[in-house]
Amino acid sequence: MLKIIIAVLMVALVASLGSGFYFLMTDQGDKNSRRTFHSLGARLSLAIALICVIVYGVATGQLGHRNPWDAGPQAGQTE
Numbered sequence: 001m002l003k004i005i006i007a008v009l010m011v012a013l014v015a016s017l018g019s020g021f022y023f024l025m026t027d028q029g030d031k032n033s034r035r036t037f038h039s040l041g042a043r044l045s046l047a048i049a050l051i052c053v054i055v056y057g058v059a060t061g062q063l064g065h066r067n068p069w070d071a072g073p074q075a076g077q078t079e
Contacts, residue, residue: 002057009050016043 020039027033057063 002053002062005053006050006057009046009053013043013046013050016046 016039020036020043023033023035023039027035054063
């Protein structure tokens with residue numbers, strides 16, 4: 001479930017980036033249009049939400065690395 005939320009947030013970030021680019025190109029020279037600025041705010045909010053979800057996933061152990069080549073710390077090894 002957590003990985004689906006991360007994927008949705010990433011797709012939303014790309015969509016917000018595209019809409020910001022569109023607004024930037026169509027509103028050139030218009031001093032009263034704030035659509036690009038609002039798109040930036042939405043993208044920043046999505047990025048913060050994505051970081052929070054990833055930190056939550058790592059802190060709870062739902063996200064982590066499970067690489068077959070990395071066995072982790074070995075029992076019985078001392079330095």
